[in-house]
Amino acid sequence: MRKTNISVEIELDENHVPETMSWNAPDGGVNNEATKAMLLSVWDDKAKEALRIDLWTKEMTQDDMKRFFHQIFISMASSYQRATDEEDVAQKIAEFAEEFAYASKIKG
Numbered sequence: 001m002r003k004t005n006i007s008v009e010i011e012l013d014e015n016h017v018p019e020t021m022s023w024n025a026p027d028g029g030v031n032n033e034a035t036k037a038m039l040l041s042v043w044d045d046k047a048k049e050a051l052r053i054d055l056w057t058k059e060m061t062q063d064d065m066k067r068f069f070h071q072i073f074i075s076m077a078s079s080y081q082r083a084t085d086e087e088d089v090a091q092k093i094a095e096f097a098e099e100f101a102y103a104s105k106i107k108g
Helices: 062-084 087-103
Strands: 007-012 018-025 030-035 037-044 049-056
Touching (some): 018 049, 037 062
């Protein structure tokens, strides 16, 4: 069995707020790539619930955060479709993503 690693390095200020973040995914060709935000979700099978880590740096603007969430919603629709083959529900997620884009004013 082969193992791989994905890692995130976070530099914190004196108040434990992220100053800088970078990530590595050597198998994907990513090496010390800077990022301003990350949302990581993992499934806790025992508790049957999602656990998450949401981090962003001080430089992450609200406009970029809105775009980030919009793109996450779009990718969630695609992932849901692939995982469940429920095209109708995936379409509802995609529709919500578009509604979000207009409500958050990233689309006019």
